[in-house]
Amino acid sequence: MGVMRLGVVETRVMDLEESLRYYTQVVGLQLTGREGNRAYLKAWDEEDHHSVVLVESDRPGLEHMAFKVRFQDDLDKFEKSIEQYGIKVNRVSKGARMAEGQAIEFKLPTGHIMQLYNEIEKVGNGLKLNPDPWPDNLKGMAPPNLDHLLLTGDDIQSVTDFMTRVLDFHISEQVVSVDGEQLIGTFLFRTNSPHDIAFIKGPDSKLHHFAFHLDNWNEVLRAADLLTKNDIALDIGPTRHGLTRGTTVYFFDPSGNRNEVFSGGYVPCADFTPITWTEDQLGKAIFYLERQLNERFVTALT
Structure with a gap:
């Protein structure tokens, strides 16, 4: 039984057409399907049908996130362990969203909706037989994959306890009071x-x-150039994190959802000792x- 990786982020956007232009032309994701008020996208090196879902709404923010598990019967095992922990679990039917199989859904102690799933249609990356390093006709920043997300919540201790005890996540870094x-x-x-997911007080x-x-860092710099070239709202960067040691630039989609492109960092394993x-x-x-936070980085949340 095991969670493999972050698989899908579904985010609310206020103008689907404008958001599609941004995510396909500036970020450089590939549109893989549309259905009603939803659009489905993937990064070029991902094999699953989608990793980002845009859903048109009257407000921005996170609709849900989903992590992929290794085996289909992991869903039954996780459903039992999550309910034993005291969190209600709902089943999401196969086909509730395009190309997706059955999932289990639950609410974290921070209020965020999380799903676990195994089945999703594979569309491939086109690089499985005598491949070149990358495909032709990439657009924008052209990230190869979705990397992580950062969420805010009031009870960081409880959500960390749940993620580590029930879902077997490991702590790479932590921030504590003085x-x-x-x-x-x-x-x-x-x-x-x-980090595949992070939580911070808020x-x-x-x-x-x-x-x-x-x-690499050069691609982060190029991403920053593309932001200016396309008049995209910049938050901060290019710069370096102390946490994770990665290089970064932060910016906003047309609805105000913050995005990041991230490079570098270290390679932790399950026995990694957390950094404090x-x-x-x-x-x-x-x-x-x-060596300081700007006010927008702390207060601009969706």
Whole structure:
């Protein structure tokens, strides 16, 4: 039984056509399907039908996130363990969204909706027989894959306990109060990435950002150039994180949802000893070069 990786982020957007232009032409995702008020997209090196779902709404924010599990019968096992923990689980029928099989759905202690699934249509990446390093006709930033997301919530201790005890996530880094008595943020992983999901103290049910992977610092710089070239609202960067050691630039989609492109970082394993930052060093932890947070980074949530 095991969670493999972050599979899908479904985000609310207020103008689907405008958002599609942004995510396909500037970010460089590939449109794989449309159905009603939803559009389905993937990054070029992903094999599953989609990793990002845009749903038209009157407000921005995270509709749900979904992690892929290794086996179909993992859903039954996780359903039992989640309910034993005290969290209600609902079944999502096969076909509720395009190309997706059955899933289980539940609400985290932070109020976010999370799903686990195994079955999804595979469309491939076109690079399985004597391949070149990348396909032709890539657009925009052209990230190869969805990387992680950061959420806010009031009870970081409870959501961390659930994610580690029930879903077997591991802590890569944590932020604590100066006296060490309060947990302010946790960065959690299931893959060999510094984080697949993170939580930081703030209002419940809010999205801080979701991020895409880029291969290197030069691609992060190029992404920043593309943001300026296309008059996209920039948050901060290009710069470096202290947390995760990655390089980054943050920016906003047309609805105000924050995106990130991220490169680098270390490679943790299940026996990794967590790195700890104290609250008074949070500015340096998040923006290592600037050593301080801008107000927008803390307050702009959807």
